[in-house]
Amino acid sequence: MEREILIPREAIKKRVKELAEQISSDYVGKEPVLIGILNGVVFFFADLMRAISIPTKMDFIRAASYGSEMESSGSIRLTKDVEMPVQGRPVVLVEDIIDTGLTLSHIVKNLQSKGPESLRICALIDKLERRDIEVSIDYCGFKISEGFLVGYGLDYDEKYRYLPDICVLK
Numbered sequence: 001m002e003r004e005i006l007i008p009r010e011a012i013k014k015r016v017k018e019l020a021e022q023i024s025s026d027y028v029g030k031e032p033v034l035i036g037i038l039n040g041v042v043f044f045f046a047d048l049m050r051a052i053s054i055p056t057k058m059d060f061i062r063a064a065s066y067g068s069e070m071e072s073s074g075s076i077r078l079t080k081d082v083e084m085p086v087q088g089r090p091v092v093l094v095e096d097i098i099d100t101g102l103t104l105s106h107i108v109k110n111l112q113s114k115g116p117e118s119l120r121i122c123a124l125i126d127k128l129e130r131r132d133i134e135v136s137i138d139y140c141g142f143k144i145s146e147g148f149l150v151g152y153g154l155d156y157d158e159k160y161r162y163l164p165d166i167c168v169l170k
């Protein structure tokens with residue numbers, strides 16, 4: 001499949017640093033739990049966590065949605081839940097890309113039920129094209145209007161995750 005670079009690695013690096021600075025100053029004196037949504041988030045998560053200058057903790061959650069490769073079906077189940085206690089703690093949920101918002105809203109509901117002190121959302125990419133459920137993103141890396149993106153952890157049918165730049169499939 002043909003692809004074209006949309007967000008080069010230098011731009012990703014710069015933006016991740018800015019997001020990290022914002023999170024670091026918002027949580028001074030706290031130790032937020034960063035919860036990444038597997039698998040696509042791994043590179044973003046690792047870069048973000050290392051760029052944040054205050055202490056943080058990490059955990060991960062994984063959701064599966066039944067649907068085609070390019071579209072989530074709306075039926076979502078957790079295949080891996082968080083293991084760290086989040087009750088009474090500040091939580092930042094870290095996601096790679098938000099499309100319809102269905103995955104995220106399902107995970108937000110699950111996490112809210114565990115009683116965190118606060119819950120904010122950090123997403124590398126906000127895809128505005130097909131939002132079905134409104135989700136408020138507190139820390140957003142990039143907004144794009146349309147297109148299917150791969151690279152920097154994002155996949156198409158488990159391919160292209162290894163690409164260092166974010167590309168759009170043609």
Ligand code: IMP
Nearest residue numbers: 072098099100101102103148149154155
């Ligand atoms: P949503 O539930 O429709 O918001 O979809 C969110 C999930 O679908 C993301 O966590 C990604 O795994 C996947 N996804 C949505 N858009 C893209 C894309 O452009 N490239 C790669 N994965 C995507």
Ligand code: MG
Nearest residue numbers: 038039040096
């Ligand atoms: Mg994902």
